[in-house]
Amino acid sequence: MKIAIISTIVASALMAATPLMQDAKNAGLLPIPAKQKELNKLIDNPKNPITYAKVELGKKLFFDTRLSKSGLISCNTCHNLATGGVDGLQAAVGHKWSQNPHHLNSPTVYNAVFFSSQFWDGRSPDVENQAQGPIQAAPEMAATPEHIVSVVTSMPAYVAEFKKAYGDKPITFELVADTIATFERTLVTPAPYDKFLQGNDKALTPVQKKGLKTFIDLGCTSCHTGIALGGEMQAFGVVAPYKYAHIGDFAGNKDKMVKVPTLRNITETAPYFHNGAVATLKEAIQEMGRIQLGATVTDEQASDIQEFFKSLEGKKPNIVYPQLPACSATTPKPDIN
């Protein structure tokens, strides 16, 4: 009886929203739902519902270097799931060692399902559409849709897996991209921060709470909000011009709007900004204050915010490295030129 009462008291204490939790909620910050059912609703694609068969197949395709012209580059090359879903370079490097021609930094694929659009210039509506881009881009995977279909249909084990996932639906380039995207939709990373927003005051350290408060009070949440703490399009350099504006641009976007990067796992995804020109989180935080908010972020404030960011380090899904089907006699040969 005593134990039951204590449990109830503890549970109430955990659930009672503190003023900081309330502030976070008012600023639009949202947790990744703890309940799988609720989460599934958020990450699912009604046009191509997530199934186990699609996710397993999508994982294989995500890691399959043979989708690239050279046979050397997979989705995982730039969106490396071992290192926060990024490559750690300033700008992506792809086919024939080409650097991204717009000097754009590879964004993380973790939690990308929560973004309202994809790519730095937001030109793509979802991960399905995004996945078609880098596969075809000459300085990235440099493949054609025909190459992709030839590769996949040349291996009976892949054909069987597509049949299992989609029945008799023809294997098209779009279906391959959709399948990769289905896997990507599962790449969400719940963190201590989510437990805090869900009512567990102990999930953040005192300094992390101080950092979160500073983050909200400074107005960072005007862009870094929602589940992803980012993912929407915003004007860039609204108060002052960006320090490293001389490198990198948003080719597809006349208005110089930029997709706000997620802050989830941000401690793992240096270097920062669309052009990867900023090496440290401290500089990134202070530069953002200066150019977006007209605020001088002190070293102490930046340090507290950095501590808060540690609470956004999420638990990555357990991914067994796939065994891919062997090439057949009809599989296109890799071409490194």
Added chain:
Amino acid sequence: MKIAIISTIVASALMAATPLMQDAKNAGLLPIPAKQKELNKLIDNPKNPITYAKVELGKKLFFDTRLSKSGLISCNTCHNLATGGVDGLQAAVGHKWSQNPHHLNSPTVYNAVFFSSQFWDGRSPDVENQAQGPIQAAPEMAATPEHIVSVVTSMPAYVAEFKKAYGDKPITFELVADTIATFERTLVTPAPYDKFLQGNDKALTPVQKKGLKTFIDLGCTSCHTGIALGGEMQAFGVVAPYKYAHIGDFAGNKDKMVKVPTLRNITETAPYFHNGAVATLKEAIQEMGRIQLGATVTDEQASDIQEFFKSLEGKKPNIVYPQLPACSATTPKPDIN
């Protein structure tokens, strides 16, 4: 009682060596031991005994692209564990998209622990020594020993893992290579063929048995023998010169001896030969007969041998894709030039 008798009869039938099993044994063919204890004795390195902590750390290092100068290339780039432990290219491609200057094909890392020496020219005694090579080679990972030590020691989580694995032993380049090698020592792939050699006559199909018999009768086992069906040094082109001798050479080896590649998982590791010039197994088998044995291998014989090779497709170890420590402020920056 009846069941016990039947079981005994079945067990005896399974264990009685057939003439083909006896032929295989006489030809020096050996199974991967079914008993973990026996296997452990074979794969262990007495100078650096295998432990769970070393293998887990070695796996991380094997997949860590930050060990390369560019930050883009890991051991797994050329020895991809998803595709038979190879990259599927004719010749390896590394730093700045350089092709291997000797046009040498990346050999599989699966079962490499069973080879008597490493590299095509056999210049390296074991996987520990081998692992030091590609990390430093300018056209491969292009790193220096100092770079490797800087990268690893810049990340507290790595330092902690080394401490767990080795106590207070200093973190040197050699220790990093040894740790990668410890992981590689576990990459063995038992196959139906092993069950056959262990006495289970049903483990091979009738055509596979025919293929194995042809393989032995032709004399292929004079080189492709032992546990790895390869792994020793042999003279190359003893009866006739190799058809594609104009590309690729063994720079380190005056005598033109070549390391016999393992036939385990050979159906997954095209293209073939030291220079990757042969696209199909059929051509590889017939060319070997011609230049090494002075034998014309008929299409039917080649087809049977190919069927036998399918029994060498092994079960790969279950590898959870690692989560690597995040870079710190002191981690060397990737340099793609």
